[in-house]
Amino acid sequence: MKKIFYMIAICIVAVAGSSCSKLDNYPDPTETLNGSVIDAGTNKTLQTENGGGGTRIKLMEISWSDNPTPFYISSMQDGTFNYTKLFAGKNVISAEGAFVPLVQTDASGATIIDKSQTVDIKGTTNVNFSVDPFLRIEWIGEPVLNPDGTVTASFKFTRGTTDPNFQQDITDVHLFVNSNKFVGNNNFDNRYSPQIDYNGSEANAQVGQTITLTTKGGPLPTKREYFLRVGARTNYGLKYYNYTDVKTVTVP
Amino acid sequence: MKKITYTVLCFLVCWTTACKKLDVPPINIVQDKDVFTSQGGIQAYMARIYSELPIEDFRYSPQRGLNFFWIISPFSAVSGEALSRDQSSAMQENVDESPWGDSYKLIRDVNYFLENMPKYAATYTPAEVNSWMGEARFIRAATYFALAKRYGGVPIVGQVLQFPTSNVDDLNIARSSEEEVYDFIAADLDYAYTNLSESNQVGRANKYVAAAFKSRAMLYAGSIAKYNQISLVDATGKRVCGIPSTKAITYFKASYDAALLLENKYSLYKKAWAAGDKEAQYQNYVNLFFDETSPENIFVRQYHYPESVHGYDSYNVPRQLMGANGYSSEVNPTLNFVEMFDGIPKNADGTIKTTTGGKYDLYTNTVDLFANAEPRLRATVILPGDVFKGQSIEIRRGIYTGSSAGGISPLLPAGSTANYPTANIVQSSNASQTPYNLPGGGTMNPAGLSGVFTGDGTAAISGFSVRKLLVPDKPTSEVLENRSDQTWIEMRYAEVLLNRAEAAYELNALGQNDKAYLQDAFMEINQIRERAGATMLASAADLTNVNVIRIERRKELGFENKTWWDLRRWRVADKEQNSTIYRVLMPFYSANDKKYFFDARTDERNSRYTFDVRWYYEQIPNGEIQKSQKLIQNPGY
Structure with missing residues (x-):
């Protein structure tokens, strides 16, 4: 009887112990994306505001899906951006803000202008956009x-x-x-x-x-x-x- | 031996009972056949889907969403109609309380009804079945309209989706274009109009309700086609935010035509109205919201204590009539709202006139300033000193103790947002006041019984209190939360007339002349103004500007939870609320004159309202976006 009890106890400890091993062995996101949104007329960065009302960078990671949910990075107020916790991958990157849109569609939805950039993000990747402010x-x-x-x-x-x-x-x-x-x-x-x-x-x-x-x-x-x-x-x-x-x- | 006999017997008994079929429908769940084969069953089904209908009634606030009892950040304090101590900025509806998910549940219930009702059609007359089908389509349209006015184009689900299903991707439905959604709404309402009966139970739709909702929805669509500047086009070329401007005429025409269908079916409430009698016109306008037999009521939601209740009276009565829960004065109309009305002294720029030659005008009683006010204003807003529930509602900011020789100069420079100077002014921070000894004998509390208090927001912080929809004879012992049960009027004929006038005006402005549109708009506006006791327009030429019609609408439908949506569809909310401080009117008593004067100023709390342009299309809850690859977010979120 005692023997069975010990057997069960050891089993429980073994099972409980093994469950502690980490299964999420995917590395942390460590890649960096930085760059600027630049006024094409003055070659200076385009001033904006912090937060939701300002310039933001739109990333569409197409490594896995053709139709990903966009990921947005807010720009700093001087028009530069720096994000250090991205996964490596292939992204279509564009920017939204107080300037002529980089991606424009006509009435039927066909893309007529597309100045977005397709970039492999790895290590530190730099992307600049040249824009015409309103x-x-x-x-x-x-x-x-x-x-x-x-x-x-x-x-x-x-x-x-x-x-x-x-x-x-x-x-x-x-x-x-x-x-x-x-x-x-x-x-x-x-x-x-x-x-x-x-x-x-x-x-x-x-x-x-x-x-x-x-x-x-x-x-x-x-x-x-x-x-x-x-x-x-x-x-x-x-x-x-x-x-x-x-x-x-x-x-x- | 006995034992064996018993065993065999037992075995046989068990075996026989096993012959009973086990595959029976669960008897503790109501079956389709129970619901769809009786009038009562269908009424129960209808009761449920009506109760889920997303309309912004007594139980709605942008902060806490639909069908919630606690309304302390009222909608009118977001739209700028009023100020409230619990709401100090503009906002979009709380995304966490979004009606998105509940609306699709309701749409599923309606689709289920539409698919199953015809299977039981033989039980009823064709007219009954058609009417119910029309009713369900009306509810679906009203629900899609609630979604479209918030989010623009949304996924159209026209049938019951089966789940589990072999292909989950089939359940991912992309957003339709905003135009398609409004067309879908129009088609449902047209069907409802054709099939619904002429009359129905109170609180349920008849064919004219469908037409009235169509006039509303199409007016929204036309406004967006004309005024919207935001565009979002999905990968397949559908414009999910925005409607092509070329469609404006189509939608305004649809709105106009739908409004025409109600002509001579409903009328403005004028039971107690008398020409030239301001008191009668005032009383008539108060009664309009409480007469269950009003010919103006088109679509209502009824309440009944104790099973279906709200707390409108409790939250909004003036402070001096506060009930036992300790709530009062949540809705205090802004001076901006009051200044839209006729019959008050005004400066050349339309603001209220309180001074002459740089000195305050003096009045014996606070209500004297409003002696000639439009009756509709008195019936909508409790003016300082006016009577409510038999009491004079005392609103006073403080007592001015300074010298009055040669008149009193304004307490603050024009446009100042500073605090009032404390010299020469006695004021009170809350309702427990120390009476002030007036020169020449007698005492007076510094502030009125209903405020204004400097440290306690449970007062008429704008100098006004709301009257519309407050039950005029409710005893204070019943002014409690969840104790009110007056009817919510979601659609009344005045709105239909205003829809028609606005659509007509816009059609005229867009160069349409197949009818005398401007003349028609003029007629409707004057009908509204006559009933209100307002100044009449002399001729159609007085419709110089769309704002004449818009202001009429804002006055007539104030505090009925419509104005915010109007400001959005006109795309003027971001202009009107652009670091805006709303204005208030503060009555002071001059101790030496023994008279009152009024100071018009900006909200003393300096609460600034800024409408974010993104809010014209509200944020779709992120949880919904993550559920579906095909659902795209509105711009800017």
């Missing part, structure tokens, strides 16, 4: 701290593409103000950030003109730095914002 926004001079404690900034926007299909009306322009360097439509201090909303096509006359905006809501609190950025958008698709780079103003 709007190109430039600072004019530096933002100025006024005696009354507000900040005034001048800028202009121009069309980044000559294709009339992507020259929709400009709907609004914002001077985004924030207290840290991550600033944009999804991250700004709305007490101080002014905006102009345009109706219909009235903003089209403003293209190329100098526009000046002053922070609202009275004087900015003192003894700190503010990060400023201009964003504007057109009435196309998801109405992504185009941005300037970030300028810093120190309020003493």
Whole structure:
């Protein structure tokens, strides 16, 4: 009797012990994809915002399936991206954001333009996209701290593409103000950030003109730095914002 | 020997009983034949599928989804009609509470009915069978419409899918184009209109309900064809988001024609209405939502205490009439909403006029500012000082104790989002107040009984409280959660008229002149305005702009959970909610004048609303995307 008991006990221990061995022996994802989305007109990276409203890189891994579920990588706010936990594999890569789409279809769904890139991701893979932004926004001079404690900034926007299909009306322009360097439509201090909303096509006359905006809501609190950025958008698709780079103003 | 006899006997007994057939349908499960062979069975089937119909009624909020009792972040506080202490930003519907899965369950139930009902047709007259088939098709159409208005093109499942199946891939159905979905809805509703009976039980569809829903759905489709800027085309060339703009005329015509079918079948509720009598017009508009025999009600969902209930009164009564659960004032209409109405003093830019020559206008009572207000406004919103359940609803932000010599200058510069200065203002942070001694004797609480309190959101934070749909004679002892049972009016004739007017206006704008569309739109708008007691349009030429019709719609259907969808289909939500702070109207009592003045300002909480453009097509739940290789996500998610 005792013998049987011990036999069973040993069996249980053996079975339980063997179940501890790892079955998932597939290596961790370690490949890196990095690169930039570059404005074809200026050869600078295209400024965007962090998170869902900004540029994102779309990966379709075609090693296994012709019709994969896309995987998205958000771009950093300066237009570069760096993702270090990908599996090795063959991917069709494109980007979505505030620029003329890299993949365009006609009314029947046939692809007429396809600037996506098919890339074998292995080790560190670099992919750059050259794009035409909807709007190109430039600072004019530096933002100025006024005696009354507000900040005034001048800028202009121009069309980044000559294709009339992507020259929709400009709907609004914002001077985004924030207290840290991550600033944009999804991250700004709305007490101080002014905006102009345009109706219909009235903003089209403003293209190329100098526009000046002053922070609202009275004087900015003192003894700190503010990060400023201009964003504007057109009435196309998801109405992504185009941005300037970030300028810093120190309020003493 | 005895033992053997017993054994044999036992064996024989067991053997005989074994002759019974074991393959019988389970007797504890209701069979198709039980359901489909009796009127009662069919009524039970219908009751269930109607109860699952995805309509945004008293039990809906974007945060918690359909058919949930707790409505403390109300829909109207997302659309900008109101402010609520529990909702401080724009949002899309909570993806985790998405109606996607439940809608397809309902569609399966309807398809099952459509496939099995004809097998039992011999039991009934053909007219009965046709009517039920039409009713089921109506429910399917309404469900697809609920999906289409959220997601655009969705997979069309027109029959019962068999599972398990030899080929699981057959169950993966790709999204149809948005246009195909609306065409499918139109086809179902056309079938329903042809086959349904003239009348039906309250809460169930008749043929005119199908026509009314068609006018609504086709208006949405036409608006998307005309105003949408978003496109998503799948690998096979189907445009799952967006409708070609060339289809706008077709859809607006379909909407217009469907609305015409209801003419002379329903009418605006005017039982207590009298020309030129504002009080009667007000009372008539209040009654409209509670008269079960109203000729305006087209499609309703009934409630009945205690088995089917909601808590609309409990959540939304003014603070001073709060019930025992401690809820109140969840829906506080914004000044932006109130300013759309006629009969209040206005500045040239359409905002409410509260000052003259840079000094506040003074009023003896708060309600005096609204002395000439459109009756529909009073019936929709409880204005400060107006009467509800026999009480004057006292809404006061504070007492101004400063000098009044030469008039009172605005407390804050125009457009300021700052807090009110504390000098010269006595205010109260909650409902336990310390009375203020007025000069010349007497005391007064700093804030009104229904607010506004500075530290406690259970008050009329916008300076207004909602009246529409609140039962006017419900005793406070019954103002409890899950104690309300007034009927939800999902479709009323006023909406059909507004659908018709909007479709007509759009057809005229698109150059259609086979009928006098603009004149027709003018007639409908004036019918609505006459009943409301609003200022009438002088002629069709007053329809200068589509906003005349849209604003009429927003006023008439305010707080009926329709406006958010309208803002979406017009594609104006992202413009209207673009870092927007909604406006409020704060009544103050000037101690020295012994009179009231009003300050119009932005929401004191500084809650900003921004509508993300992606929300025009809501996110399909990721769990659904992962189930099917063919299901593609909407843009931007």
